[in-house]
Amino acid sequence: MNRDDFNLLSSGIIYFDNGATTLKPKVLSESVSDYYNNYSSNAHRGDYQMSIKTSTMYENVRKLVSKLINAKSEKQIVFTSGTTDSINKIIFGYFRYYLKEGDEVLLTKSEHASTLLPWFELSDEIGLNIKYIELDENHEVTMESVKKAISDKTKVISLAHISNVVGDERPIKDICKYAHKRGIKLLVDGAQSVPHLKVDVQDLDVDFLTFSAHKMCGPTGVGVLYVKEDIMEDVRPIIFGGGMNADFSTDKTRIYKSMPDKLEAGTPNIAGVIGFGEVIKYLNKIGFDEIHDYEIKLKKYLIKRLREIDQIKVYNENSNSGIVTINYDGIFPQDLSIYLDKYGICTRAGSHCAKILKDEINIKNTCRISLYFYNTKEEIDRLIFLLKNPKIKEEII
């Protein structure tokens, strides 16, 4: 779909590393260069026309993001530098004050470092107990395992909507319903879901949602943090400076603004946010349901073709996403990735920032093929052809 919109695809490259970051359509660079060339100015600071235009453009994107995830108001949308930044802002700006020693946080072993490490840090700081929700035989999170893990000490469940290694879509709506009845908060990492399917924060009823623009055709250095309305006042800034304060004086009295400004200290990535706005309009035109359906069809085709190769082990055949994680018997995943790169195919090898998942799947490194709407069956056929190469091991050695 829409391949002509992506300059890099004309080079013949096959890009299967969309879980790491996606390719960028021309509308992104056009809108970013329009800002830099034609109205480059700061937002929320100037009283002249150009700066007012910049502020309006920037704030319009907040409205677009709010509509994209069906937030009640754009005040619930904070622009950050990415998912990692968003998660840290909530763990250290909210949970640091909300939780106390002995409280329990539920995570899974397949979470990304951007969830696990801030929780490890806060747990050392205030004495939290970290517990892991058991994964089933497909390495997935089930409602039963969530229920089993919850105790009367559980105060937070922090997990990805779709995991970046296993690609499983977690039953977030059911988890929220069950958890909220017990006063448990839900911090949901949408880095691998928002780019690929319709996500409705009111329907899911999450307390916090985080995602990154660069994983959905947008620029690097722009992320989103959504905060539920009744929690907004209790989130404290962890970065201080211009733009987030209403007043301060020599006796150190300071008045901070409300959401979202209090969490956006300093000059933001204005060009990136404006570019992200154009990308959201672009993706809306294609349609998120269409993107998801297309990716799932493509993923099924990929699985079917991978089954033709005995040496390939697929770790997540049934997951509801375009993420497919494999190993080739007798070939180190990094070597497989380097071999494919020789033929212009980009994949990702390693632990995928989920370093403790090895405790569950007993294997540290894998090779990940992650799809997006511009990938095709023909690209998959080329991948399979190269994986079937009878001399593959000789080429690698």
Ligand SMILES: Cc1ncc(COP(=O)(O)O)c(C=O)c1O
């Ligand atoms: C599930 C998940 N969470 C968080 C992140 C971190 O995103 P970023 O590097 O944009 O902050 C990633 C990136 O790979 C991810 O896949």
